[in-house]
Amino acid sequence: MTAARTILAGAASALVLALAGCNDGGAKFDRNSQIGPDPVLPAPQQYLVPPIHVAEVVGWGANETPTAPAGLRVQALARDLNHPRNMLALPNGDVLVVESQGPNLDPITRPKNPIVSWVQKRATGQSGAKPKGATNQITLLRDADGDGVPELRTVLLGHLNSPFGVVFADGYLYVAATDAVLRYPYALGQTRITAAPVRLTELPGGPIDHHWTKSLTLSPDGTLLYATVGSNSNITENGMEAEKNRAAVWEIDRATGRSRVFASGLRNPNSPNFYPGTNTLWVVANERDELGPNLVPDYLTSVREGGFYGWPYSYYGQHVDPRVMPQRPDLVARAIPPDYALSSHVAALGLTFYTGSSLPAKYRGGALIGEHGSWDRDELNGYKVIFVPFTNARPSAKPQDFLSGFLTADGSKVRGRPVGVTVDRTGAVLVADDAGNVVWRVSAPR
Amino acid sequence: MSANTPSDRAARDEGNPRSTAKLFGHPLHPMLVPFPIVCFIGALITDLAYLGSANVQWSNFSIWLITAGLVMGGLAALTGIIDYAGDRRVRAARPATPHMIINLSVFVIEIVNAFVHSRDGWTSVVPTGLTLSVISVLLLGISAWLGGSLVYKHRVGVRS
Numbered sequence: 001m002t003a004a005r006t007i008l009a010g011a012a013s014a015l016v017l018a019l020a021g022c023n024d025g026g027a028k029f030d031r032n033s034q035i036g037p038d039p040v041l042p043a044p045q046q047y048l049v050p051p052i053h054v055a056e057v058v059g060w061g062a063n064e065t066p067t068a069p070a071g072l073r074v075q076a077l078a079r080d081l082n083h084p085r086n087m088l089a090l091p092n093g094d095v096l097v098v099e100s101q102g103p104n105l106d107p108i109t110r111p112k113n114p115i116v117s118w119v120q121k122r123a124t125g126q127s128g129a130k131p132k133g134a135t136n137q138i139t140l141l142r143d144a145d146g147d148g149v150p151e152l153r154t155v156l157l158g159h160l161n162s163p164f165g166v167v168f169a170d171g172y173l174y175v176a177a178t179d180a181v182l183r184y185p186y187a188l189g190q191t192r193i194t195a196a197p198v199r200l201t202e203l204p205g206g207p208i209d210h211h212w213t214k215s216l217t218l219s220p221d222g223t224l225l226y227a228t229v230g231s232n233s234n235i236t237e238n239g240m241e242a243e244k245n246r247a248a249v250w251e252i253d254r255a256t257g258r259s260r261v262f263a264s265g266l267r268n269p270n271s272p273n274f275y276p277g278t279n280t281l282w283v284v285a286n287e288r289d290e291l292g293p294n295l296v297p298d299y300l301t302s303v304r305e306g307g308f309y310g311w312p313y314s315y316y317g318q319h320v321d322p323r324v325m326p327q328r329p330d331l332v333a334r335a336i337p338p339d340y341a342l343s344s345h346v347a348a349l350g351l352t353f354y355t356g357s358s359l360p361a362k363y364r365g366g367a368l369i370g371e372h373g374s375w376d377r378d379e380l381n382g383y384k385v386i387f388v389p390f391t392n393a394r395p396s397a398k399p400q401d402f403l404s405g406f407l408t409a410d411g412s413k414v415r416g417r418p419v420g421v422t423v424d425r426t427g428a429v430l431v432a433d434d435a436g437n438v439v440w441r442v443s444a445p446r
Numbered sequence: 447m448s449a450n451t452p453s454d455r456a457a458r459d460e461g462n463p464r465s466t467a468k469l470f471g472h473p474l475h476p477m478l479v480p481f482p483i484v485c486f487i488g489a490l491i492t493d494l495a496y497l498g499s500a501n502v503q504w505s506n507f508s509i510w511l512i513t514a515g516l517v518m519g520g521l522a523a524l525t526g527i528i529d530y531a532g533d534r535r536v537r538a539a540r541p542a543t544p545h546m547i548i549n550l551s552v553f554v555i556e557i558v559n560a561f562v563h564s565r566d567g568w569t570s571v572v573p574t575g576l577t578l579s580v581i582s583v584l585l586l587g588i589s590a591w592l593g594g595s596l597v598y599k600h601r602v603g604v605r606s
Contacts, residue, residue, distance in 0.1 A: 046565060046569055047561075048558065048562065049561060109506050110506055110509050110564065111564070112509070233566070234566045235566045235567045236502075236566075237502060237566040237567055239502045290565065290566055321567075322568065322569055323566055323569050324567055325567070325572075326500055
């Protein structure tokens with residue numbers, strides 16, 4: 001019996017050592033070295049148990065707001081929303097808020113799946129807090145006097161299939177649900193849409209729908225739509241057939257719905273935006289997980305027609321991912337490194353270029369990026385909105401915090417998580433906070 | 447399981463070494479061991495199929511087989527340890543201790559293997575996962591042989 005005990009204890013401690021020993025990766029790594037055009041990329045690490053750190057979502061107290069740079073004012077444009085993820089400021093000043101939750105279509109193919117999805121749901125605040133109302137809808141906020149307090153709040157459109165992107169053009173509202181771009185006739189000022197939509201273009205939305213957010217923008221000439229379609233896995237573990245036409249930016253003809261893949265190899269691209277005054281499309285993208293806390297940095301990049309940006313075969317150009325088989329040296333050879341790294345696992349989801357004029361002049365033409373925040377590294381990363389200065393339509397300096405305080409001071413709890421960012425008619429910046437269930441408005445006092 | 451009354455204990459030194467974990471007089475350990483053996487050998491085969499095809503369904507088979515092997519192997523280990531602890535003469539049989547040590551080693555290796563197989567993509571199997579599967583199956587061959595000796599030679603659990 002003593003022999004058995006000794007062996008059991010030995011085996012248990014060996015196991016603990018094996019699990020813990022592979023979990024270091026924490027030696028102080030300078031996150032700033034992964035921000036900008038030429039990030040430091042450490043060697044990939046593979047784990048027995050990858051680092052996971054999610055903080056409890058506690059939400060915002062009535063008088064709490066995130067923190068903006070000195071001189072700017074932060075107000076809640078709307079509270080008690082249900083997972084607001086994206087917004088559209090209409091030309092008449094109305095603001096549309098897309099409230100959305102994922103379709104939860106990921107099959108259980110391995111024992112790991114339910115565990116990981118539980119962790120991720122916890123990080124999003126979807127497991128604890130019960131939904132207070134309907135989600136998967138678009139809410140209209142009308143703040144006619146521009147004081148940041150809407151006089152009208154009403155549901156414009158309900159019962160959507162995990163919507164994310166929304167665009168207005170020529171009397172139509174285009175909504176990117178997770179499985180299709182829908183077109184609704186819409187007159188500015190209208191507060192309820194009852195007309196049935198036209199399914200303009202089918203998008204990959206199942207049976208597996210891992211990265212489900214389909215975001216949308218309009219070309220500068222107004223004839224084309226660009227939709228982002230994220231990958232169907234972390235790194236092809238659902239099979240390559242599930243990745244057809246995914247990890248890509250689609251170009252869609254607004255009149256006919258005809259579509260093609262415009263650029264590919266972008267693992268989870270979101271919030272496409274043309275740089276103002278140019279024909280250059282930019283996106284933020286979330287890179288792959290489980291290669292270490294400091295791999296692979298998420299990024300902001302311009303997107304070239306026909307460009308291939310690496311996923312799944314490689315990252316940042318020719319850094320081959322050993323987890324993908326068969327490999328494709330032909331594609332790796334032409335993989336384009338992204339323009340501007342944002343550091344690892346920040347989960348950049350929102351992007352807008354500041355086109356207003358009411359904030360201080362330094363913001364004009366720069367990028368505002370919503371970083372939803374990490375779950376798969378020990379030290380939380382992201383959980384803020386950053387500002388990246390641009391000069392000559394290119395990122396030109398290190399980012400500055402634009403909206404922070406989404407974590408409690410000790411970093412142990414999450415108040416909210418920023419997603420979509422947009423600019424309203426008055427030049428104020430709006431930020432959708434899907435864990436705090438708030439739309440924040442950052443303005444310069446008049 | 448059998449009652450463990452004083453008269454039972456007194457009877458132990460007579461006849462063959464007794465199994466303690468029993469159901470209606472049949473030792474449980476031999477009923478449970480085929481599960482982990484088949485699962486871990488199956489996982490080696492599906493690992494090899496993945497090595498040859500890079501088709502993810504095979505690596506998915508592997509992790510389910512390893513998981514099932516660990517669950518049933520845990521029960522087999524429990525009943526085995528009860529038998530080992532329950533009769534001095536079982537412990538005295540020469541193959542008993544190596545049989546237990548090797549099987550517990552396989553169990554630990556397969557726990558590590560489950561984590562390796564939970565990685566995403568090719569490196570969930572090649573090379574570490576496949577290597578651990580090969581080592582486990584080789585060790586299982588030895589410990590199964592020793593387990594056979596315990597019954598067929600040392601008559602552990604055989605009715606006197």
